Amino acid sequence: MIQSAIEDVRTWIFLILIVIVAASIFGVLKESTTSEEAKEVIEQTEQSFWTSINLIIVGIGIIGTIGLIILIVSWFKQG
DSSP states (O other): OOHHHHHHHHHHHHHHHHHHHHHHHHHHHHHHHOOOHHHHHHHHHHHHHHHHHHHHHHHHHHHHHHHHHHHHHHHHOOO
């Protein structure tokens, strides 16, 4: 149980680090690029990245909510 919780925390820390690194890379690319076309492509890519991250977060929230509902229903069935 504790080992599973530790692995979950490690996974979340790893995912947060990936997001931080990606945000840093997008920032550096936008600042170092002089071409307007390249900046537009970088901004579109960045928007797609953040949209994907938001969809993942929403999906995790939905799955967590469903899991919580199942847990509560199973508690009431046992009691």
